[in-house]
Amino acid sequence: MDTVSHVKNSRRRIATTLAGVAGTIALAGCAQNAPQDIWKPAGDNAQKINALDKIVFPIAGIVGVLVTALAIYIFIKFRDKGQAIPAQSHGKPIVEIILTIVPALILTVVGVFTFRTIMDLAETEDTEMIINVTGQQWWWEYDYPVQTDQGISQPIITSGQLVFPVGTNVLLRETSRDVIHSFWIPALNGKKDAVPGRIHLLRLQADKPGIYAGQCTEFCGLSHANMRMEAIALSKEDFAKWVAGQQKAYTSPAEGTVAKEGETVFINQCSRCHQVNGIKDANGKAIISAPDENVYSGAAPNLSHLMSRNTFAGAMFDLVNQKCRDDVWNAKSEEFGARYLAGVTSDCLNEKNLRAWLRNAPAMKPMYADPAKLEKTNGLYRGMPNLGLTEDDIDKLVAYLSTLK
Amino acid sequence: MAIIERPEVATPAVVTPQQTLGAVKRPVDTKGWREWLFTVDHKKIGIMYGVVAMVFFIIGGVEALLIRLQLAMPDGRILSADQYNQMFTMHATTMVFLFAMPMAGAFANYFLPLQIGARDVAFPRINALSLWLLVVGGLVLNASWFLGGAADGGWFMYAPNSGPIFSPSHGVDFWVLGLQIAGVASLLGSINLIVTVLNMRAPGMSLMKMPVFTWMILVVQFLLVFSLPVITVALVLLMLQRSYGATFFDVSQGADPLLWQHLFWIFGHPEVYVLILPSFGIISEVLPTFARKPLFGYPFVVFSGASIGLVGFGVWAHHMFASGLGPVSVAVFSVATMAIAIPTGVKIFNWLLTMWGGKLWYTTAMKFAIGLVVLFTVGGLSGVTHSIAPSDTQQTDTYYIVAHFHYVLFGGMVFGLFSGFYYWWPKVFGKMLNEKLGSWNFWLMVIGMNMTFGPMHILGLQGQPRRMYVWTEARAGEGFFNLGFWNLVASIGSFILAVGVLFFLINVVVTARKKEQAPLDPWDARTLEWLTTSPPKAHNFDRIPVVHHLDEFFHRKYEEDTATHTMKKVAEGDALVRAEEDAADAHIHLPSPSYWPILLSVGVGVLGLGIIYGIPMMVIGFAITLFSAYGWVLEPSVAEEIDFEPSENGGNTKEIAPLG
């Protein structure tokens, strides 16, 4: 009686559990608006992986259901009903052999498909464009080597958002300046680690313009959770516009404006680490930043065209306010390019985040930026320290930064 | 058993030394706490392993609850980034090295000699040393919480993030030292158990008549012997880098960080089987007992276990599919990983077929065993999905992986261990755990476990990566599969799970207070450990049994009715035990307690801390280690007559001679 009710319980419980697990896995692909959903491929490479998933997950599901059904049948059928203790049979080898061969055959089939996909995804012959991706604690740097056939006549360097043309086979060449990071845009391809001292290749290709979210997936220390990325696919024409924007020469703010004062603050405080291409000091001499003297990784984001990006600080914070962000993220693919290329206009600028960051960066994002605790790195920071700027300086800087279109 | 025997004294005329070889008077015949600290009895050591592992299970569990609290809501504020990183590092480290391995060690220590009809393990003092080194290693690891912060690089401790620059606190140093000490403990333990199994089986017990639990433990010990040296090398390299300025993993000096990953996973993958195989062994005892049928395809289960162990050494790089190995290596390791699913599947089917045609008795032990079969299948199938390397590059380092290995390790390993608790509790403590509380324990754990780890499949497929101290609303999505809801469900589930475990602890307390003794053969069991009293006497068996069958004990109780092909009971279990008692051997001699294992362990611990705190501490540690090593060397394993206090009525209190 007691046993029977237990059996019933276990049957019901196990059945619902398994149905639940199998069902949720099967349905997870249909979810709305989950930006890192791995079952919503938006490009050729992710599509290939997804095609494999479409073979493997159903097989796993069916096997799971069959095994569970068999288990439940056994639990009920052979419960103790007072029958005699059965003969002590030690098994039948033929059953064992069948049970070995059947899964082996299934796996062989799956293995053949897997093998082909692995080789396909490692292919680099069809590359049309190269982007160098360099990880460091806790942001990504993207630099575009000169590629005249893609309209890139001057090298472009940016961070936070990876911009690339649709329908183009882009090859990322990943490396790292400090620890291992991993580059992952689920909608476009699987992960590939960025390992210091090595260069790893990752194919990217997007079918439609849009914004694709990603996240560093190799544990890389304190702010691992805050090391995000966004891949921006633009139509070929829009991409050409973006390239032109990035190659635009620097224009210093007009004399007498707050922004001009901000430029002075920037030169004194920020250009130690952050490069703005073309910025000149009072004597007209080009200023070259020296992050290698201040930061352990030897790099800090290049801010030349900061306002063309929607995020800052390793894509952790939005540079645009919620409304403008939603406009970009929810834009239809034909409108997306225009929305994105509008950049951070003055009504879109999210000053709150930017000011808080300038006021005290380590309070916003965990970093190794306490000057008293840098003996292991010989005084070099890992992250951006608190610069102790006055509110007045911050006003000027914000005014200046918003001119960096 | 004596390892080295003192030669017979030549002539009666000489004066016998008053103390054994000049060492301290040995702790023979001790009572109270000293009976435990200095014991070399495999059963007491086994119980202490269990207690230690349970304490660390609770510590690791609290760490897990803190993690789930932090992640219940977006932008959690319970823990800082630094604390969170320490928490998940120590949760994994504690659960793997300080709970799972010692708990398997507890079962192995206690039941392996009993199952093969031996009186103790081959090297009793080394057995005690293993235990105490493990305790010291665990203390060193956890001491870091109070001494500047625990390790924060993840249990995989990937270089270069574990280097002195990227992890400036002493946490990783404690981690490296604690694991090295615990590693020595495991290595000693595994050699000990291998020798025990190969040399000390009861007469008639050929390898293919050994219980499956013993078989699985044997496979595990071989895995340990071959994999631990690799991680030890890696740990030594990391220690040299952190404490003495070496540059094995320093990229600026030309190192390749992937070296660490290869070293770690060549150990780390076999380690996965080290964790799961003991539980497979346990349920391979429990299922036949409660199905009243022998294990279906015993040789297949044994050989699939062995082949899992063997192939397990050839699949380590499937943890590195995203690390940038070439496509050919990825393809090879992908296929090898699929291959390992085959023997695992064989095991599942064999367990199901064991129950087929049986007479199933649903005790709590049986429920946990069934729970393992079902939940492990779920984990195994999700495992197959990431043996497909391209799919794995999407899944790895997301919560989908967390879901997978918790189904395998919690649904698999932990359920197996709990099955073992309920099955063998009457054997160890002579009292039955309460079945009603056991039922609560089981169902709460099943519900909690599925609520915690089930939603993680969704979280992972929705792209939530692991090891993030916060998740953000901006990437959570909406609708049925939004991260917010399922993270909350997982967190609630983790507390239900914790309540389930609490029911076990309550059950233990309730049982301990109960007067009623368990019957000698409560489950109508099958193997030799039940052919003695509960709890067993210090010398295990009054008479070393002679084995004729697999499942010897069962076949002493039952005979086949040739007409109906059913089994007929011919003897009662407790009558058989009493019969053994009546035919007891005279002159049973046991290894004697010793101070040295525990003292030596303390010395090694101090020596290790010296690497962090400087040479003076190392000198002290070395002195203690050397001193206790000498004490050990000068002390025969079996006490001399003179070691015992003279008994009041003049005669010897014990008869002393080496055990055979």
Place this chain on the structure above:
Amino acid sequence: MFTPGSKYFLGLTGLALVSAVLYCFLVNPSDLGAYALFGLFLNAAVITGFSFFTRDGDAETVAQAVEANTDAPAPSFWPIVFALGGALTLLGIATNEIVFVIGLAVLVGGGVEWTIQDWAERASSDSEFNQFVRHRAVGALDYPGLAAVALGVIAFLFSRVMLTVSKDQATIIFMVAATCVLVAGVLIGTKPALRGKATTLIVVVGVLVLAVAGVVSGINGERHELAVVAEEKPYAASHRECGEEASEHYDHHANNTVSLRSAVTATVFVRDGKVVAQLVGMPKDVDTITIPRSNATSILFRNLDKEDRRLVANLGEAKVGTTDVMEKVGTCTQLTGENQEQVLTVKIPKPSNPESPYTLTVPGVEGEIKVVVP
């Protein structure tokens, strides 16, 4: 109940502790004197511990043992070893460090053996038992110690052989040696009859072969290129001469093989008398390559020309020390033969200037590859 020895050390321990504490309070806690006194305390405490916890601490046992021990002390050669150690140590101080170390080892070893022999002889009146005690106590030191020495000697001799023979020979020798060890091991393991004399024979032959080969190799010295490396540090930047002609200092025995392909960012070829480059991942000739700032980057140089060529990186100019004199900065590979390759690793902390970019050139070949550091 205590022996005089343990009483003495107990006293010494106490005295050292008291003086150390007093010294700390009265003189200076971080002084060398304090360390010395604490060191003395620690040492004395350890010795006290040993004598107290071992039988030596118990006066009665010793008295009984001595009383019963009617045998004369066994002959011992440890005193003479000890004396030899002393002499060697002194000689070593005067002459050679190695002699000093050996002398010290002999001195300590002989002393320990002597002490233990003496101690064991007083263990009981049963000389067989005393023998056994001595073996136990000494064995715990002897076997690990001798094993360590033997392993060290084997490793040293073997390394001499490997450093002398050429790289190809070294591979063969290693395989042969490993096979011999395996075969011997299998034979000993599977044929119990072989144990004993045959095993000894194998070991002796092995040791002899190794010893002779090691000594001969040691006298021969290291193979040529290693000797050159040791002498000249050819890989030091100061030795690099990046001209078209072979450099006397730099171009010794370039190995022309590359193993770190995973780290290469671009390949530079000399093909049909021209310098061309290809980025890894895109098989297309380019004339500009981009290198991330502050990141060690490797460039593969593959020479398809008949002549020996080298790749030179011209990395701008820098001031010499604190003067205003400008000096060219750069680095280069060694000369590389036809169809062979070498790697050049550069780490550039400063961005390049569009007016005067960094370049990669091959002396004697036209064309250059621009290096852009954004």
